[in-house]
Amino acid sequence: MAPITSSIAFPSGSAQxxxxxxxxxGNGPFPALVLIHEAYGLNENMRDIAxxxxxxxxxxxxxxxxxxxNRMICMARVFYGMIFxxxxxxxxxxxxxxxxxxxxxxxxDSQHLGAVGYCMGGSLAVAWAxxxxxxxxxxxxxxxxxxxxxxxxxxxxVVGSYPGNDFTTKAGQKLEIVLERENIPHDIxxxxxxxxxxxxxxSRNYNADAAADSWHRVLAFFKEHIG
Numbered sequence: 001m002a003p004i005t006s007s008i009a010f011p012s013g014s015a016q017x018x019x020x021x022x023x024x025x026g027n028g029p030f031p032a033l034v035l036i037h038e039a040y041g042l043n044e045n046m047r048d049i050a051x052x053x054x055x056x057x058x059x060x061x062x063x064x065x066x067x068x069x070n071r072m073i074c075m076a077r078v079f080y081g082m083i084f085x086x087x088x089x090x091x092x093x094x095x096x097x098x099x100x101x102x103x104x105x106x107x108x109d110s111q112h113l114g115a116v117g118y119c120m121g122g123s124l125a126v127a128w129a130x131x132x133x134x135x136x137x138x139x140x141x142x143x144x145x146x147x148x149x150x151x152x153x154x155x156x157x158v159v160g161s162y163p164g165n166d167f168t169t170k171a172g173q174k175l176e177i178v179l180e181r182e183n184i185p186h187d188i189x190x191x192x193x194x195x196x197x198x199x200x201x202x203s204r205n206y207n208a209d210a211a212a213d214s215w216h217r218v219l220a221f222f223k224e225h226i227g
Contacts, residue, residue: 003054012097022054028107036121112226157185159221161214164192
């Protein structure tokens, strides 16, 4: 059946952030995900992805980290934070608030939580998971790793997807080395011939084969770790 969707707002510190909530039809409890956007913000592509996850049995909250803020300033603050203070900056705090809101919703299984992020969102997903034990699994797409490198040893299981020739490719390779060494469950894959934003079907870099394969890998990995 079609998912139940709504536009919502949730508190984060003194701010109110917007989001898009997609829920499976039924009473649950369902595993739940926070979805973190690219530099484009919360758009129809992210709403569509949330609905797709809901169709697969997940409550999905796509957040808008740019709510009421200047997008370029927000992006600068996020990337500055990832370089100089990866564990604690406003993007991570907002995501923790989003997860708190999500776990308070009826029908959400608060013990089976994950996150999915794309580009900037993929980078945030990795950094966030190093600091929040509520997350049981993450799926970063073409993101970079937080600093310092030893933060990665704190990660939960990871299913990561990267282009074969991109500024994020080496980050995926480095992430896989750490996860292997630390015996953290993982599935890291790069896609030769795919470009940045290959999962975004509204982007000129959309790669249908890489997008479909990564989608099936994410669903299988999530099924294993959060149901």
